[in-house]
Amino acid sequence: MSGDTPALSPATVVVHAGRPPHEPDQPLNAPITMASTYVGGGDLEYGRYANPTWTAFEEALGALEGGRALAFSSGLAACATVLDLVGQDALVVAPRHAYLGSIGQLGDLEARGRIKASLVDISDTDAVVAALDDAAILWIESPTNPALEVADVERLVAAGHEVGARVVVDNTFATPLLQKPLELGADIVLHSVTKFLAGHSDVVMGALVVRDDQLYDVLKGRRDLVGAIPGTFESWLALRGLRTLHLRVERAQSNAAELARRLEAHPAVAEVRYPGFGAIVAAVLPDAERADLLTRSTSLWVHATSLGSVESTFERRRRWKGEAATIPEGLVRMSVGIEDVDDLWSDLEQALDRVAG
Ligand SMILES: Cc1ncc(COP(=O)(O)O)c(C=O)c1O
8 A cells, every 4th residue: 555545444544554465475464574684785775774564564654644654663752853853943832731751852952952942832823823933843732641732733734834834743642543634734743653553552662654755755864863763573563553543542532532421520520621532531630639549549440651552541640740830730641441431430430439538
């Protein structure tokens, strides 16, 4: 399958893209190619430049997002590769509630005098447009982690391009099944593959997807040079996980919508944030103590960071030092899995009753 979005449904693309050709004796699934080097004179040459198992994953993700994908060792390695492109003193406009690691990289670059970072409420389109000025990069994350704010991606892309900015969309929370930023005009899509794409809490990996061939070459050149490459086994696992993305997102999303409704009605919960799509819900408890009690009182829900896996996990985000001070102390980010929704609710309800009591 090519990198362009085929006319097939994403449910079909996710299963079929990135497979070996349908020819006698070809395996149906891309094998794990363990190789640091290849017989010279071909396209691959060396293990830091290319690996057929990465390529299979990249083809599948590229087909889903409608562009050309590059796999990285982590989401933050992909993030650093993009930020590395900006010139000295360039302005980067980004969500104040973006993933704390992305904010951390911006803060680090700013502290070292490399860039200027302007952090904005990404759901306030007018405020973002007003902050754009001569931005080199408009960084969008939507929904944001963990505040779950939603950006008007299409309008922001247009406004970013008007000032000559490159527009990057971190599509980790939405996945290409719920949001396709390249179709909305974005230049670069970023994924923490670690999350929904791989989906089983066993891989750390990242990816970038672009449409522009020149930009692809620049980013690939950076990956070749810096060596922020994924492991072969990780790529294979990520592709294995990706094959069921459609089913997992469908089920997790329906569980999340139902749990958001039930959480709204529980007296222990002060506020529920759910953007109306996706599998992440934030339940705000009145304070850190009650939120911590909740995360200690369940048996199915696991208190763990990260998200997007088959099993339900949750955590109080302010337990991390780098989390924004504007995120409530009692906010518990919930990554809803694919279990039975009534089992998930029973476990949560008894814990919330304990918190309330
Ligand atoms: C939205 C988002 N972007 C990027 C990252 C970074 O990805 P990784 O942990 O794979 O480096 C994360 C990780 O939590 C994330 O949630």
